[in-house]
Amino acid sequence: MGLRIDIVTIFPEYFESPLGVSLIGKAVARGDIEFRVHDLRRWATDVHRTVDDVPFGGGPGMVMKPDVWGDALDEVIGPDAAGARLVVPTPSGVPFSQDMAAAYAAESRLIFACGRYEGIDGRVVEEMRTRMPVDEVSIGDYVLAGGEVAVLVLVEAVGRLLPGVLGNAYSAGDDSFGGDGGPAGSMRGLLEGPVYTRPRAWREREVPEVLLSGNHAAIARWRRDMALRRTAAYRTDLAARLRSLDAHDRRVLAESGYNAEGSNES
Numbered sequence: 001m002g003l004r005i006d007i008v009t010i011f012p013e014y015f016e017s018p019l020g021v022s023l024i025g026k027a028v029a030r031g032d033i034e035f036r037v038h039d040l041r042r043w044a045t046d047v048h049r050t051v052d053d054v055p056f057g058g059g060p061g062m063v064m065k066p067d068v069w070g071d072a073l074d075e076v077i078g079p080d081a082a083g084a085r086l087v088v089p090t091p092s093g094v095p096f097s098q099d100m101a102a103a104y105a106a107e108s109r110l111i112f113a114c115g116r117y118e119g120i121d122g123r124v125v126e127e128m129r130t131r132m133p134v135d136e137v138s139i140g141d142y143v144l145a146g147g148e149v150a151v152l153v154l155v156e157a158v159g160r161l162l163p164g165v166l167g168n169a170y171s172a173g174d175d176s177f178g179g180d181g182g183p184a185g186s187m188r189g190l191l192e193g194p195v196y197t198r199p200r201a202w203r204e205r206e207v208p209e210v211l212l213s214g215n216h217a218a219i220a221r222w223r224r225d226m227a228l229r230r231t232a233a234y235r236t237d238l239a240a241r242l243r244s245l246d247a248h249d250r251r252v253l254a255e256s257g258y259n260a261e262g263s264n265e266s
């Protein structure tokens with residue numbers, strides 16, 4: 001029971017506050033997650049605690065040494081790699097998704113390897129793949145200075161899906177939410193539209209009347225329309241993948257400037 005997460009990094013202090021507060025901090029306090037953060041330099045062998053070296057083949061920057069990473073992962077993994085998955089954030093990885101977050105939340109042991117500089121010597125992932133599942137994952141098409149922030153993103157996405165986490169609609173058995181804790185049913189595959197709370201009027205702006213109507217079918221229709229409009233405007237890639245659109249849906253998308261060829265007027 002529970003998820004054990006090891007993190008190997010040259011900046012262990014980076015993780016102190018984020019893992020101690022909010023949803024993740026409470027999951028730790030309850031024993032639903034256990035974190036062990038390891039300083040990679042512990043496995044450096046020279047007096048300077050060196051973890052990087054010049055790249056073979058030339059080019060800018062430095063590459064993290066395979067011997068240091070190998071020794072670190074050997075010890076962190078321990079004698080039994082069974083049931084453990086190694087996750088290596090990199091901009092060259094497979095795009096992280098809500099489905100992967102749900103799969104990770106069902107695991108018993110995750111090991112995160114935080115690279116810096118130009119990344120970790122490629123033989124480390126090769127070698128570790130002979131022993132356990134290894135995922136090289138990207139959190140988006142931009143480049144960070146290292147894997148630490150990406151690991152925090154992954155941990156938060158996974159942590160909020162763990163059974164027992166407050167506000168986890170999935171564990172609460174709410175049928176109107178998918179296993180990903182996000183929109184499901186009539187909203188699956190769509191970006192959610194805007195949400196509102198009190199006061200009903202703020203700076204001359206009224207909350208949309210339909211939300212006060214008590215007409216649940218009309219509210220659901222309005223929310224779907226807003227979701228379709230936002231998806232058409234922001235995410236033509238998602239709009240192109242939508243299935244089971246009726247005539248009304250298609251009209252809302254078209255009025256939002258979306259056309260099925262994937263371009264977006266307006």
Ligand code: JB8
Pocket residue numbers: 089090091114115116117118119138139140142143144145146147148150
């Ligand atoms: C060095 O953008 B990223 C990312 C960037 C990195 C490393 C790992 C991840 C290591 N730069 O997610």
